[in-house]
Amino acid sequence: MNNYYYITEYLPKRYDATAQQEADREMCYAFKDGVLSTSVKNAFIKKAASIVGDDKQNWIICFIPASTSNKTRNRFSKLASAFRSEGYTVDDTAIYNKFDKDAEHISGKTSNPIESFGFEDDDVKGKKVLLIDDIITRGRTFNMVADKLKSDGASNVTGLFLAKTIEPDYHPYANDDYYDDPEDYYEPDYYDEPETYDDYNGTYVQDVEGWSDQDIDTVLDGEPDAYWNID
Template structure:
């Protein structure tokens, strides 16, 4: 397991919200667990961006009210620019439209490709490198709400949030479709 720095731990102490509990496929699942799995998988494939955006935007409005218009909504990038576009372009636009938040999607791009975490445990070896490009000036002095589809331990979220804050952003917390359960 990768070590958390104190700054990363501080990110995990901020506002964190997940809509569902996600049971990994190595565990026997109930009908509800399968519903959640299928929703998360469909989201990752860009097949339910609008319904997921409605869910997220509603929670943003409930949690932040009119101050949502003072924050930037940004997603932790997927493993490639192509997957990032499929997963987050329409979703981010819709979340911003429905919540009043500023859409940060176009201010982060992905170069190269990395294996998704669930793929890297299979023993595959790759030499590809993923580079995430940030519009640093855009994020300076902005309040940012970070989104990711699934949070497991919080390492990716915390590292991404710390990176945003290194540009002068103020990360207010994170929202996630689902949180991995450990049985």
Template sequence: MAAMNVNPKYKKQWSKLMFSFFDYLPMKYEANPREWQIRRLIWDFKDGKRSLQVAEIVARKIRETFGSMTEKIVFCCVPASSNEKNVKRYKDFSDEVCRLAGTINAFDHISVEGERLAVHEYNGTKTVKNAQVINFEEAFFKGTQVLIFDDVITRGFSYARFACALEAFGASVLGGFFLGRTLLK
């Protein structure tokens, strides 16, 4: 397998704080009862369920990690693939995390316009995929300190791409919290 040429800006994002609450074992692997509990929690969260339970553990970790600095932190979720999924997954969750942790909520300053076709080229091969269109209220992020949240991190490209976009608007990304980290065997 050829070495992948990775954007240096992504490497910078990956060197920041990256905390995951659980190890997530993909379905292609057999799981023990504890791993099944984690799968169900993550799947429920993605479906907009158990968001208050997850918000409590995330807010607790934010307060533990950042202390009195929490009131200056902007809490920002990597948007889901559509506006409907984004609202279902993150609206109440973001509200509750920010209420409990005392952080600033970025949810209303980012929108998902829908899906569009995108052409990607990798090693000379073009593929067409659905890609989301994310709109940022750029002025809101200028000069802020942002903590990013995403439900699952696998390799970290979505997180890094999102963090770079925020920094292009003048934000300083502190790092990311992730409900689950995919175990790659």
């Protein structure tokens, strides 16, 4: 996993939430829809400043594209302007929508979440990249983009997200209570949560796109039809 930071937490709707967690959900939804509140703008700028420090000249800010070019512009244009006004270099072309994924959903399964992204290699060579997006869950897209940027010559890639998805009932260890001391951890005892493909049989997102029950529950809040609007 490449290094990343986040501002708040996103609790999926299938969990009971506190008033603050519900407010954070709405904030995430609003940001995805292109609403940049003053508090979110200031939080991004403050967190970026803590990451970049006094080294702005060696950093560029890039955004992980949404599912369409229109969504990408709508979601990030105001934040890009805010960063520019603070003296940051924002690169809108280093990563871009090569094609819109919404139309591609009809054509069948894809195993590559960044296949619709284009990259301008020369834009990132020798640069430190602050890679921004809305919500990080498993981190697959972020890691694939970060690895591509580093292969294109970026000296460092750090992620910055509005929110990180939390899953209270997810336990990555065989028995969380077993390891009283971190030094007791032994790699063969580690395992990922088993993926199943039973609960959403017959849905496009599972049968065609290959999403597991766990992915649909986590990312789509148990509503497989919401796949058509996912980024």
